[in-house]
Amino acid sequence: MAAKTTFENLPEEKRARIVEAAIEEFGAHPYASASTNRIVKAAGISKGSMYQYFENKSALYRWLVWEHAAQVKGRYVSAKAYGEAMETGDLLGFLRVAMRGGVVFTLDHPRLARAALRLMEGSADEELGRMKEEHLRMGEQVMRMFVEKGQRMGKLDPDLDPELVSPLIAHATGPMLVDAMMVKMGTTLDGYLNRPEEWTRMTEAEIDGFVDGVMMILERGLAPKPA
Amino acid sequence: MAAKTTFENLPEEKRARIVEAAIEEFGAHPYASASTNRIVKAAGISKGSMYQYFENKSALYRWLVWEHAAQVKGRYVSAKAYGEAMETGDLLGFLRVAMRGGVVFTLDHPRLARAALRLMEGSADEELGRMKEEHLRMGEQVMRMFVEKGQRMGKLDPDLDPELVSPLIAHATGPMLVDAMMVKMGTTLDGYLNRPEEWTRMTEAEIDGFVDGVMMILERGLAPKPA
Amino acid sequence: MAAKTTFENLPEEKRARIVEAAIEEFGAHPYASASTNRIVKAAGISKGSMYQYFENKSALYRWLVWEHAAQVKGRYVSAKAYGEAMETGDLLGFLRVAMRGGVVFTLDHPRLARAALRLMEGSADEELGRMKEEHLRMGEQVMRMFVEKGQRMGKLDPDLDPELVSPLIAHATGPMLVDAMMVKMGTTLDGYLNRPEEWTRMTEAEIDGFVDGVMMILERGLAPKPA
């Protein structure tokens, strides 16, 4: 939707170079400061070519975070788990899966994760503004659905206001999660990106412990009141 | 620290014009897109003057969010409450005060709040990067202090990992709070800024209910396990 | 001359699509701003194909106004009338026929007329410059021939300087005519093109009256002095 067919048809190697360059640039600079000039130079293609592949700068970014990042991240959260959670209304179960996936995705692809997070920063670009609003709306809808289902099934406190819980959860599993993760590693996402060799990646066990910690707080916070 | 003495000595009226113009600009555009040219034009001063008052663009922004915004926001959170909470280790009590203050501050000064939130967006400017890191570190330290004190006093679950809880709380009382607030009003912060007349401000009662809602989740989530 | 044989041999439907797209583009934009990219996109052909049909941008334009527009316009001015006027030296009779044809052609094909008028605007393209010069020279020659014949036959004032009268007539029956016509309709050619539905086309009677008005001025102005 965001990339032209020209881009889809590119030889894998060239396509990869462009993707890599874009991730690098949008990962390192806010959207407004990211430079298409630098991207094409790093990718070794001409300025004109980039505009054969993408309508404009915002279309490139859109593709990167909405299609590419989404697809890569999708590999970390199984569709099965999502489906099961939907059926059973198991919000918390789903959150655990989603958070774990998010953590590992961020550790495996920190620059891409950083680039995607920038969507929330807002920008002068109208297109980006719309993307942000839509992303927020969609996230909120999904969360609200889960919350309401969970309440109906008696797994969440029925007195909780879904309008309040859904953004809380969206944050808890998105930006806040990344922040906490980095605090846990003793750095920040930007610091991690600048000198990745300096920090040791969380082990699987640490990841589990970390996710359990957050989950425990959410579970207790959202559970129905004991009779 | 960020502003030169020339700026401090300015006639109140002129100073106010500059502050107002800066809030407007940094509230409406990401840091990189914010234009000093537009600010001086809106403030009715010369470009040279601006550089007499502030070293450069980032110094102006630094002053705006670290000195001005902090001072304005300080009026919404009484020092007394902060002190009492420190003494009693009453993290939750403090959070309630802080959140309420944050909500009202955001409603009273939405553009300034938006400008300040942009600090977290990261930027190409190194100075700003340092500011962001420092802001995060400081926030975390304060929170950690509270958490550890609360645990020692038996008011928080001693098994909670402070490294995990502090960023969670920082988010819950910062960006997440603003998001949730805006969802509650049916908009987003940017939407609210673009068309302020379109949305009705939360009433005092609504604010209380909103804060109570968040607090209840935190209280239950962080409380010591029942024996 | 301007189009390659490949273009002439094209299936009618495809050829029509290209012509239509070119008229649209050259009618809407000055030559320099007109975009071959947009034309091929609108026509649904490949860029390479366009260069199989026409040497380059200026050849396409050349064909459009010198071959296509000339042919279409020719349908509005009968060859018979032209021949008769030539034989009888009836400049004024010919002008009446030519003006009426020009008016109806412009009303029937306003975009094509606009595209053709652009030739007179001059351009950075050398080829176009030559076209313009040649067009002017040819028009002037025809007019001069008529004027001199008319003078010899006693239908025009013999004191008139043909070098002066011929460009006057060329304008009166070309750009000036179109302008006057549009003033009569209460708009301009560009305004008419932008919102064609907004203006009501001149009726046949109005066209006749309009042409008669211009002719009357020319007749009196160019007639031999009464003895």
Place this chain on the structure above:
Amino acid sequence: MAAKTTFENLPEEKRARIVEAAIEEFGAHPYASASTNRIVKAAGISKGSMYQYFENKSALYRWLVWEHAAQVKGRYVSAKAYGEAMETGDLLGFLRVAMRGGVVFTLDHPRLARAALRLMEGSADEELGRMKEEHLRMGEQVMRMFVEKGQRMGKLDPDLDPELVSPLIAHATGPMLVDAMMVKMGTTLDGYLNRPEEWTRMTEAEIDGFVDGVMMILERGLAPKPA
């Protein structure tokens, strides 16, 4: 109105260099093809400076033709003659003065005249489109005023339709005049600009004869019918 005060305050010598460069460029290329890059290079100023003097490209052009050219041309048509013609309703007398001024202006400043004529060519720029429409409207109003006054005073045929006569006269004293003049000199305006040394300027006597020739046609064409 079109130029910023920055430009008005410039040292005469620098200002002249810029004006000269702009005339050269807009005289030699259609508006869309004219390049601000070439102008600043020729004028020996920086790109940024040009944008301190003028809002943008169209503002520069606007100033050049609406303020500068108008002022220069004004020197060739005395305000006194204009005023007198207004009082006496002497359209033809005014036209003679205006045409003579136009001819000499064009001979003295052919590139500036060419640049100004380009306004009528239409362009992709919206601002320019508005300029053109306004210019046409204004010219037509002035002409119509003259025509109606001339008719009331019995100097023009009362049966003439002002809506038809005014664009005719506007052309006759504008683009058509320049064309005819150049035909008289055996060239075209563009040919004259490219190789000015090749053509000999009309003498004063020739100019008078030329203007008389056009005037005679108009006089007879517009005069009231003899009783």
Place this chain on the structure above:
DNA sequence: CATGAATGAGGTTTCATTCAT
């Protein structure tokens, strides 16, 4: 004969900052 990816020069404009007055 058709295709459409590739090109890179060039377009206009904005920017933060300096410094002579």
Place this chain on the structure above:
DNA sequence: CATGAATGAAACCTCATTCAT
């Protein structure tokens, strides 16, 4: 202390045309 003209790098994007397939 105030001014605002000057700067030139950099921004995003479009263009007509070519040529290998």
